[in-house]
Amino acid sequence: MNDQKTTHFGFSEVPASEKAKMVKAVFDSVAGKYDIMNDLMSLGIHRIWKRIALQLSHVRAGEKVLDLAGGTGDMTSLFQKRVGPNGRVILSDINAEMLKRGRDRLIDEGVVDNVGYAQIDAEKLPFPDNHFDCVCIAFGLRNVTHKEEALRSIHRVLKPGGRAIILEFSEAQGDLFKKAYDLYSFKVLPMLGKFIANDADSYKYLAESIRMHPNQEKLKQMMLEAGFERCEYFNLTHGVVAVHRGYKV
Template sequence: MATEDKAESSERLTDFGFERLPWSEKKGRVKGVFDSVAPRYDLMNDAMSLGLHRLWKRFTIARSGLRQGQTALDVAAGSGDIALGLVRRVGPTGRVVVTDINEAMLNVGRDRLIDAGRVRNIDYVLADAEALPFRSAEFHCVTIGFGLRNVTDKEAALASMFRVLKPGGRLLVLEFSKPHLGPLDPAYDFYSFSVLPRLGNWLAGDSASYRYLAQSIRRHPDQRAMQGLLEAAGFERCVHYNLTAGIVALHVGYRL
């Protein structure tokens, strides 16, 4: 018993919002969050960002560099906003693969894309970003929108995305980041930690999941640290774009 307790206490810890827990537990906890929010995911995205998430995603898609007939991978695709834009870029002769580790979210995204009439050149794969089940150098572009901060091993996920990119391909990471709001910082904190959980309770009947989402934003690496992670994974010509005063940042890195 003493040996088992020692092994448990020595397991590496990670963040789950402001909580610290063993690495082995985070995926299950994150799965519970997105199982809960999946049915009202789009509604909550609009409410929590005042609709700005649509503009952030359009900006991301515009910087994909994709052309007709190419291939793209959308990791942690959620309800499929970015994937839909990628499909339009690659056209009927291209291919987009949509992945998510959470089956409930993957089903939400698939239903939305089918409703949009996008069925012929999209594949749906239940997959972990840390170990993507695709051939090396398979995609011209990889995107992950608002998903990386929920990944337990970000370094492993970035290495996996680097591996599946073709030489010359690019990774786009759209994620909440460190804002530069000056005197509005207290208002941003009040919204994040007081208003957002109440919105979650009102619109989705779940305040705890949205409290976690607000906390996870604060724990995610800032712009400089995020660029360092991309470079450590092998990406080159890394740049980032601050959106809405840095509340969100788009990071771009190339496999050369």
């Protein structure tokens, strides 16, 4: 059992037992403008990042996929087309409001046959061992309180030969690019949050949570320690985002 008493919430130190509640409040606040803000923040590039993660997942027709912290369903929408009518994708999120919006969106798109929904905690996945061919968590791991527990849980529910795909903000590469990225993150992003979502604080948290997330090499090492093999990562947009992939053998 993890005996960690405190953890980070952005740059603040908070009781570990309180972080999930605080993250929930952030996403309750931004859920209504989440998709619009994603497009604005990344100039639409997040859609390319997600398609690259899909390609790196090697998901095939008929497979079972768990989309963890799936929010409004971007990755689920991509995966369900790939697995086809004989496959299955579970859209999951710990946040009920985000999950509801994802479910409503997919139903509106006519996606009803090969997708299920679950409100779950990534640290305690309620699925049998060796159950999924792929588990994907896109832009969600940095919000998990005990990341090591989540990685072990993901490893447990994967079938032998199954893949974990982690798409997450990471450490930008290059001094000049880092300076420009910091300016954008800490000045422009909260301003966008204020004007579009009426919530500057949540987007300030977003920028801080990215800086506190393990960098590429550290996350790769955490995956190895959780039992994954053949772990590797792929930097996108100068390392602003990275896709990590690991296999259960």
